[in-house]
Amino acid sequence: MNRARNISFLILILAGMSTFGEAKVTVSLRETAGVAGDYVRLAAVAEVDGDEAQIKRVAGLYLGPVPPMGEIRRITRAQIRDRLLEVGLSGMVSLIGSDAVMISRQQPGAFSLQKENSSHPKQRAISNRQNKQNEQAKKLLTHLAGQAVRRYLEKTMQRDDLEVSISIDDIRGTMSSRVASIKVQRVITGRLPGRARLMLRAHDKSGQDLGKLEIRTQAQAFAQVLFLRRSLQRGQMLHPEDLMVRKVELRGNIAYMPLDPKALAGRQAARFLRAMSPLKHGDLEIPAAVIKGQPITVKTNSGGFGVIMRVIALGTARTGELLEVENIGSKKRFVVRVTGFGTASMPQDKPQDKRR
Numbered sequence: 001m002n003r004a005r006n007i008s009f010l011i012l013i014l015a016g017m018s019t020f021g022e023a024k025v026t027v028s029l030r031e032t033a034g035v036a037g038d039y040v041r042l043a044a045v046a047e048v049d050g051d052e053a054q055i056k057r058v059a060g061l062y063l064g065p066v067p068p069m070g071e072i073r074r075i076t077r078a079q080i081r082d083r084l085l086e087v088g089l090s091g092m093v094s095l096i097g098s099d100a101v102m103i104s105r106q107q108p109g110a111f112s113l114q115k116e117n118s119s120h121p122k123q124r125a126i127s128n129r130q131n132k133q134n135e136q137a138k139k140l141l142t143h144l145a146g147q148a149v150r151r152y153l154e155k156t157m158q159r160d161d162l163e164v165s166i167s168i169d170d171i172r173g174t175m176s177s178r179v180a181s182i183k184v185q186r187v188i189t190g191r192l193p194g195r196a197r198l199m200l201r202a203h204d205k206s207g208q209d210l211g212k213l214e215i216r217t218q219a220q221a222f223a224q225v226l227f228l229r230r231s232l233q234r235g236q237m238l239h240p241e242d243l244m245v246r247k248v249e250l251r252g253n254i255a256y257m258p259l260d261p262k263a264l265a266g267r268q269a270a271r272f273l274r275a276m277s278p279l280k281h282g283d284l285e286i287p288a289a290v291i292k293g294q295p296i297t298v299k300t301n302s303g304g305f306g307v308i309m310r311v312i313a314l315g316t317a318r319t320g321e322l323l324e325v326e327n328i329g330s331k332k333r334f335v336v337r338v339t340g341f342g343t344a345s346m347p348q349d350k351p352q353d354k355r356r
Contacts, residue, residue, distance in 0.1 A: 025050035025058045029077055029097035032135075034106040035066045045075065045101045054092055061087065069105045072137050074172055076100040100170075102138060137177060142168045144182040145215050148200055152184040153192060153221050157250065161259070164193075165220040173202075173213035180205040182213065191252040193221040221250045224259050226279040232269035238284060248278070255281040289319045289341045296325065298336050300346040311336070311344075322347065 026049050033045040042048065043059035063083060067073040077099050084090040146166045154160055179202045190196030195218045202210040227244050243261045250256065257264065257279040267284040290296055290313045298309040311325035317338045325344070326333045336344035 024054050024092040026094045026096065027058065027080075029080065029095065029099075030101050031098045032102045032104075034104050036106040038066055040064050040066055040073075040075070040103060042080065045103060046080075046097065051092075058084075058089055058093055061089065066105050067103060071104070071177065073103045074100050075103060076170075076172075138171075141171055141179060141182075141213070144179060144202075145171060145200060145213065145217070148182040148184050149192070149198070149217055149219055153219060156192070157221065157256075158258075159223055159256075161223050162250075163222040165222075167218050168215055169218065170216040171213060172215070173200075173211060178204045179210055185212070188214070192217075193219050193250055193252050222247060223250055223256075225250070225256050226259060226261065226264075228273055228275055228277055228279065231275040232273040234269055234271050236269050237287070238264060238267050238269065243279075254278070257281060257283065286318045288316045289338050290317050290323060290344070292316045294342065295328070296338075296342050296344055298325065298344045298346065 027042065028047040028049075030045055030047070035044045040063040041059065042061040042063060045063070048055055048059045061080075061083060063075055063080065064073070077095055077097075081090065081095055084093055084095070145168050149166050150162070150164050153164060154162055181203050182200050183203070185199045185201050188197040188199055192198075195216075197214065197216050200213040200215060202213055204210055224245050225248050227246050229242050229244050232238065232242070240261055243264070245259065245261075264279075264284060266287070268287045270283060270285040273279075273283055292313055292315050294313045295310055296313055298311055300307050300309070310328050312328060314324045314326055314333070317323040319338050319340055321338055322335050323338050323344065324333060325336050335347060337347045338344050
């Protein structure tokens with residue numbers, strides 16, 4: 001008898017195991033929801049259907065406070081899934097529908113956006129108006145976030161001629177209707193241009209801080225860039241005809257040279273530069289005006305008279321740099337400032353007043 005009872009018990013266990021993990025409740029998340037009251041429950045933001053014995057537990061799941069009037073709170077499907085896991089309900093729930101729901105506070109007494117009341121004309125009007133407000137708020141924040149990303153790209157890449165393509169994949173945080181401007185605070189992960197997760201700050205028209213936002217974005221930046229027509233060996237002089245301009249997609253890890261070919265004329269290659277490669281900061285350098293061991297002329301003022309000395313350079317320097325030299329006759333060493341090719345002056349010398 002005990003054996004028969006044990007077999008029956010084992011059959012019940014196996015039957016329970018066969019159904020374990022099967023979803024008993026289906027939760028379809030809405031895109032928008034208006035909630036009257038102070039607390040957001042799952043039933044207020046989703047359609048809950050399935051096992052009657054479990055619906056009440058799932059529908060009453062607490063998701064957080066309702067945002068203040070005029071503000072919007074965004075709850076993602078992933079956040080709801082985590083909440084279900086916390087209370088031990090994830091195994092019986094199949095979560096479908098929108099990736100996120102935009103929640104706003106409804107006036108007390110207003111119709112809630114429930115499925116069973118969706119056929120009421122007044123409820124439909126309220127629902128349509130609320131959906132429109134939510135969409136407008138989302139579009140505004142997305143637009144302002146895109147502007148913030150553009151300004152960040154222009155600042156970090158030191159260019160004002162960018163053509164950008166920006167997509168905002170996700171936006172979280174403070175969503176107040178009072179937001180008038182947004183500024184990128186820092187890059188959390190990733191790189192711009194490219195795909196990145198950013199921390200931003202929102203401000204109203206008076207500049208008051210309204211809190212932080214977090215977005216996921218993908219940005220592309222295009223601009224005119226200088227390219228080399230031919231390869232240059234290290235130390236080889238760059239000429240205007242060596243340059244060409246092409247419009248390309250910029251990469252975030254490259255510091256491109258400014259689009260000013262005339263300013264680069266007369267510079268030389270700091271290293272081997274391959275043809276058809278973009279010019280970057282550090283690729284070019286100003287040629288040395290004085291070479292080590294070269295005799296140079298130093299002009300200075302002494303007692304109101306101009307004095308010219310011939311010295312030997314003890315190093316290599318460019319125009320404007322300080323250089324140690326040695327007097328050819330006395331072998332005395334001192335420091336001069338290079339003023340041009342083969343010329344220098346004493347550092348303490350000041351230009352004479354031409355009005356005298």
